[in-house]
Amino acid sequence: MRLLLLRRYRPDVTRGVLSCRGKHWVWTAEMPHPDYAPPLACIPEGCYAIKGNYSEKWGWHLNIVGNNLPKPVSFLPLVHLNGQPSCHIMPVSFFGENGKAMFSRLANLKLTDKIYNILAEGEEVRLEIVGISVNLKRSLCFP
Numbered sequence: 001m002r003l004l005l006l007r008r009y010r011p012d013v014t015r016g017v018l019s020c021r022g023k024h025w026v027w028t029a030e031m032p033h034p035d036y037a038p039p040l041a042c043i044p045e046g047c048y049a050i051k052g053n054y055s056e057k058w059g060w061h062l063n064i065v066g067n068n069l070p071k072p073v074s075f076l077p078l079v080h081l082n083g084q085p086s087c088h089i090m091p092v093s094f095f096g097e098n099g100k101a102m103f104s105r106l107a108n109l110k111l112t113d114k115i116y117n118i119l120a121e122g123e124e125v126r127l128e129i130v131g132i133s134v135n136l137k138r139s140l141c142f143p
Contacts (some may be wrong), residue, residue, distance in 0.1 A: 001020065001118055001123055001124070001125050001126070002018050002020070002126045002127075002128060003019070003020050003025070003050070003125065003127045003128070004018070004020070004127075004128050004130065005016055005017070005018050005028060005089075005125070005127060005128065005129045005130070006019075006038050006130055006131075006132045007028075007030075007045075007129065007130065007131050007132060008131075008132055009131060010096075011032065012032070012034070013029050013030065013031060013099070014029070014030040014031075014032070015027065015028065015029055015095070015099075015140045016028035016029075016030070016089075016129075018091070025091070025110075025111060025114065026091040026092060026107045026110065026111050027090060027091070027092040027093070027094060027095060027101075027107070028090060028091055029078070029089075029090045029092050029101045029104075030042045030043075030088075030089055030090065039069055041074050042073060042087040042088060042089065042128065043064060043066075043069065043087070043089070044068060044129075045130055045131055046055060046066065046068065046128075046129060047066075047127070047128045048064045048065060048066040048069075048126065048128075048129070049064075049065045049066070049124065049125070049126060049127075049131075050062050050063070050064055050065070050125040050126070050127050050128045051063050051065050051119075052115070052116055052119055053074070055092060058074065060112065060116070061074050061076060061108075061112060062074060062075040062111070062112055062115055064089070064127060066105075071087045071088070073087050073088065073089065074088050074089075074110035075088070075089050075090075075091055075108060075111060075112070076088045076089075076090060076108065077090060077091065077104040077105040077107070077108040078090045078092070078101050078104035078105075090104050090108075091104060091108045091111045092104050092107050093106055093107045101114070104136060
């Protein structure tokens, strides 16, 4: 299965929309990361595998795996990150007033459940990350 993450880059936070087969799954947010020049997002555009993982610190979560990643990248809710620059993608249910990410933990649980069900069936999950142009933004009602 292929997931598509369309991004809109901003200096303060990179927002995205994660979809599968044209259906919206969750919004995403990524903090700028100093490992990349310019520091716009935590992971370069491209195609990656998604694998399930467990750690004492994060519990069950999803890892993004690729040869060109200098550090591990995971889908984690905003509550774990405390606003610190980190190499994680934060699922978000929606963006509230002033662009505040809302219900990140809930969005992360829903995303993790969906992908773990797909992985349990033996299907490979791939994530394609693409930046979007100004014209495409208008047609997607991007936050």
